[in-house]
Amino acid sequence: MAETIILEVTRYSPEQDTEPHLQRYEVPLRKDWVVLDALNYIKDKIDGSLTFRWSCRMGICGSCGMMVNGEPKLTCATFLSSYAAHGVIRVQPLRYFPVIRDLVVDIGDFLSKLQSVKPWLIPKEQTQTFEGEYLQTPEQLDVYKQFSMCINCMLCYAACPVYGLDPVFIGPAAIALAQRYNMDSRDTGAQERMDVLAQHEGIWGCTFVGDCTKACPKHVDPAGAIQQYKLTATVDRLKSLLTPWGSK
Amino acid sequence: MALAYQAGAPLKDMEFMQYHPTGLPFTGILITEAARAEGGYLINKDGYRYLQDYNLGQPTPKPTLRNMELGPRDRLSQAFVKEIERGRGIETPYGQVVHLDLRHLGEKIINTRLPFVRELCLKYENIDPITELIPVRPVVHYMMGGVSTDSEGATPLRGLYAAGEVACVSINGANRLGSNSLAEILVFGARAGKAAAKAALEQKPPGPSVTAQALDEQHRLEGEFLHKRGGRERIAVLRSEMTKAMESGAGIYRNRKSLDDAAAKLSELKERYKNIVIDDRSRTFNTELTAALELGCMLEVSSTIVESALYRTESRGAHQRLDFPERDDKNWLAHTMVSRKSDGSARTEKLPVVITRWPPAQRVYGVQSQVKETAVR
Numbered sequence: 123m124a125e126t127i128i129l130e131v132t133r134y135s136p137e138q139d140t141e142p143h144l145q146r147y148e149v150p151l152r153k154d155w156v157v158l159d160a161l162n163y164i165k166d167k168i169d170g171s172l173t174f175r176w177s178c179r180m181g182i183c184g185s186c187g188m189m190v191n192g193e194p195k196l197t198c199a200t201f202l203s204s205y206a207a208h209g210v211i212r213v214q215p216l217r218y219f220p221v222i223r224d225l226v227v228d229i230g231d232f233l234s235k236l237q238s239v240k241p242w243l244i245p246k247e248q249t250q251t252f253e254g255e256y257l258q259t260p261e262q263l264d265v266y267k268q269f270s271m272c273i274n275c276m277l278c279y280a281a282c283p284v285y286g287l288d289p290v291f292i293g294p295a296a297i298a299l300a301q302r303y304n305m306d307s308r309d310t311g312a313q314e315r316m317d318v319l320a321q322h323e324g325i326w327g328c329t330f331v332g333d334c335t336k337a338c339p340k341h342v343d344p345a346g347a348i349q350q351y352k353l354t355a356t357v358d359r360l361k362s363l364l365t366p367w368g369s370k
Numbered sequence: 371m372a373l374a375y376q377a378g379a380p381l382k383d384m385e386f387m388q389y390h391p392t393g394l395p396f397t398g399i400l401i402t403e404a405a406r407a408e409g410g411y412l413i414n415k416d417g418y419r420y421l422q423d424y425n426l427g428q429p430t431p432k433p434t435l436r437n438m439e440l441g442p443r444d445r446l447s448q449a450f451v452k453e454i455e456r457g458r459g460i461e462t463p464y465g466q467v468v469h470l471d472l473r474h475l476g477e478k479i480i481n482t483r484l485p486f487v488r489e490l491c492l493k494y495e496n497i498d499p500i501t502e503l504i505p506v507r508p509v510v511h512y513m514m515g516g517v518s519t520d521s522e523g524a525t526p527l528r529g530l531y532a533a534g535e536v537a538c539v540s541i542n543g544a545n546r547l548g549s550n551s552l553a554e555i556l557v558f559g560a561r562a563g564k565a566a567a568k569a570a571l572e573q574k575p576p577g578p579s580v581t582a583q584a585l586d587e588q589h590r591l592e593g594e595f596l597h598k599r600g601g602r603e604r605i606a607v608l609r610s611e612m613t614k615a616m617e618s619g620a621g622i623y624r625n626r627k628s629l630d631d632a633a634a635k636l637s638e639l640k641e642r643y644k645n646i647v648i649d650d651r652s653r654t655f656n657t658e659l660t661a662a663l664e665l666g667c668m669l670e671v672s673s674t675i676v677e678s679a680l681y682r683t684e685s686r687g688a689h690q691r692l693d694f695p696e697r698d699d700k701n702w703l704a705h706t707m708v709s710r711k712s713d714g715s716a717r718t719e720k721l722p723v724v725i726t727r728w729p730p731a732q733r734v735y736g737v738q739s740q741v742k743e744t745a746v747r
Contacts, residue, residue: 136654154396154496166606170649170658180399180490199493223655 127151127202129160130212131172133224142221144212151206157197157213158186161225174225181339184275188225189214194280194337217280218289232276235292238318239300244311262307269302269347271340278334278344284327291327292319294334294344301347304354316358325352371536372667374517375674379527380709382538382721384671385679385689386514388546389622391446393509394495395464401487401506403548406439408483411471412446412506414458420468424449427736436739444545444688445735447508447622462505469503476500508622512551514542514688515678518707518721523562529569533562540705540724544687595659601647605661608639608646612665612672615639620676625692629680636673643669674716678706681718699730 126148134142147168149160158176165172176186179198186197191205191212205211219227245256278294285291300319304312319325328348335345375381392401392412406412409432414420419438422428426445427437434440441449450468453459459466472480472487477500480488484499491499516538523531523539533539534555541554612635619632643666650658684698685691704720711717 135652137652165658166604170605170647170661171652173650173655173657179397180494201496223652226655 125151127160127206128210129157129164130210131161131164131225132214132221133172134221135223149202151202153203155202157188157190157195157200157202157211160202160211161197161213172225173223182273184273187216187275187277187280189217189280194277196275196277196339199339216276218282218286219276219280229276231289232274232279232293232295235296236274236299238292239296239303239315240311240318241299241303243303243306243309244314245308246310256308258307265307266302266305269298269305269342272298272302272338272342272344273340275339277337277339278342281333281337283331283333284329288327292325294348295342297325297351298342298344298347301351304351312354316355319351320355325355328352371513371516372670374525374527374530374532374536375670375708375710377527377530378710379525379530379532380518380707381515381674381678382518382540382705382707383515383544383678384513384674384708385682385706386542386544386687387510387620387675388443388512388514388688389447389508390511391443391450391508392470392504392506393511394490395462395467395505395507397494398509399490399494400509400511401470401490401504402484405470405472405484405487407433408472408479409433409475410439411474412439413469413471413503414453415460416458417471418458420453420458421446421449424452425735427739434740436735438736441735442545442733443511443548444690448690450508451622460505465507467505467507470499470506471503472499473501473503510617512542512546514538514544514546515675515706518705519558519562521558521561522565523558524565524569529573531562531566531569533558537562544689591659591663595648595662596651596653596656598648601645603642603646605646605658605665608642609665609668612636612639612669616672616675620672620679623690623692624679626680629676633673633676633680636669636676640669640673674708677716677718678708681706681708703730 129147129149130144131147132142133139133145147164149163152159155163158179161172161174161176165174174186174188174197176198177183179186181196181199184196187194188197189195189212190197190200191208194216197213202211213225215221215225215227219229219232222228243256249256272295274295276295279285282291282294285293297319300315303309304315325348328345330345330349332345335343338344371381390400392403392405393399394401411419412421419429421438421441424445426441426449427434429438436442439446453468454466459468472484475484480500488499491497491504495504497504513535516536517525517530517532519525519532519537519539521539523533523537525532535551537558539554539558541558542550615632615635619628619635646662646665648658648662650656679689679691682689682702683691683694684702685695686697686702703723705723706718707721708716708718
């Protein structure tokens with residue numbers, strides 16, 4: 123194994139640059155280092171102005187997603203050694219998002235989309251704290267558990283060709299999150315969420331490429347959620363066509 | 371915490387810094403207590419469950435509360451230090467470790483009860499706990515101390531409210547129990563939020579003097595950081611020296627000498643901090659500027675930890691003084707309060723502890739704890 127490896131990192135400062143460009147750095151190639159360790163090495167030792175987001179370094183916070191050799195990755199979970207054969211690792215900001223600076227993208231659009239699907243429990247009746255918990259069996263938890271593992275890292279958006287073409291598309295994570303609550307036995311908000319999702323015709327544009335599911339570091343399977351949702355939405359539409367008096 | 375302290379709010383119980391006994395070396399990633407609750411063993415280089423040598427009970431067929439691996443975080447972290455001193459740790463490129471052994475639990479239990487533990491080990495340490503031992507060591511985890519508040523989250527500084535790890539509302543004493551930080555933030559976060567909102571509504575809007583003060587502070591930051599010329603000290607170097615000084619001087623065990631050394635090192639680092647170099651002059655998402663400000667804050671908070679630890683001449687929970695190894699309820703059933711004097715130095719004093727339903731008792735583990743439990747019943 124070589125002693126060092128080259129990182130080609132996107133640099134862009136809105137105050138100085140008109141276009142993003144790549145800058146090369148040589149970093150130690152250590153067996154237990156991930157791409158994020160290499161970025162921190164650059165920031166600490168070589169160039170303090172290199173700008174990127176990160177927080178937990180353990181795949182929980184979802185803030186260190188970037189394009190690594192063209193693929194959306196959590197840089198905290200991507201070992202340098204996996205790229206040793208290439209000799210060069212290209213690190214770029216998440217695809218399809220506006221870049222604020224270097225590797226930092228604007229997440230405003232994503233956050234407002236997440237918010238729009240009402241990602242919280244909408245119980246039939248709001249109870250008081252002293253009345254106790256909303257109970258659930260392990261089997262009821264299993265129905266939606268996989269969708270609850272999402273860490274909002276946006277890798278699925280950077281992987282999604284539909285989002286790339288149509289930024290209005292509400293996107294994989296938001297739909298998976300909507301399903302997470304729709305399928306929760308304690309929740310009764312499916313109709314409200316469907317009204318939101320139905321406004322975004324983009325969902326029908328999803329061609330089940332499945333790249334979102336492949337990119338997901340938490341095995342959430344957003345593609346599965348979208349297909350499920352399409353089915354429920356179709357049934358709902360048919361119902362309202364056939365029995366317009368009783369669908370809502 | 372540093373901002374509140376600099377603004378004049380006192381910090382409480384800063385000597386109580388919790389180590390979690392099972393973190394991964396290098397990354398510091400935590401392996402949850404659940405791994406031991408399911409029956410995981412802590413073993414030394416000889417494969418021996420060493421906790422039985424440290425007054426934490428004897429091995430039992432099934433995991434038992436307050437026994438062996440299910441002893442409290444402070445005592446398990448202390449046992450680690452002693453075991454390493456006896457030369458029974460395992461040497462790694464990132465220092466001494468012991469092993470967490472889950473292999474006897476089997477694939478099924480690990481996959482159904484501890485899936486995230488396995489995922490972390492596979493993804494970040496490249497080991498599989500089904501067949502391999504997990505290297506662990508104590509890692510700095512939670513600050514029991516913080517900005518002193520009442521049960522509504524109000525600090526002695528009018529208008530300032532705090533809740534969560536930054537605060538010290540005193541539900542965690544000298545050693546927080548697992549998951550209590552979640553209860554703390556849910557309960558006291560809600561209370562502090564409501565109280566702060568109410569206070570804000572009753573408050574007049576800030577006058578021109580407040581705006582002028584904010585502008586002054588902005589100019590100071592620009593002068594001292596963004597427009598600063600020269601400077602030789604790199605942020606990361608100072609940060610790493612600070613971490614080392616705190617680990618060796620104010621870590622799991624402390625004494626007067628180690629704390630004095632840490633205090634001297636912190637003074638040196640604060641001087642050098644004035645001479646830091648900032649590569650980044652941008653006003654867009656400048657993370658180097660935030661790193662510089664954070665470092666200044668961490669140096670300040672570190673000093674309050676060292677000063678509080680020097681002040682408390684006894685051992686209690688996460689604060690273990692080798693030169694004062696006993697708990698001393700007569701003199702020290704008290705909080706430590708530290709406030710900032712106008713010259714920047716720290717003033718420490720005692721605040722009486724309010725005892726409600728549970729008077730402090732002797733802490734016992736292993737068989738003794740069950741005897742005690744039966745006696746209480």
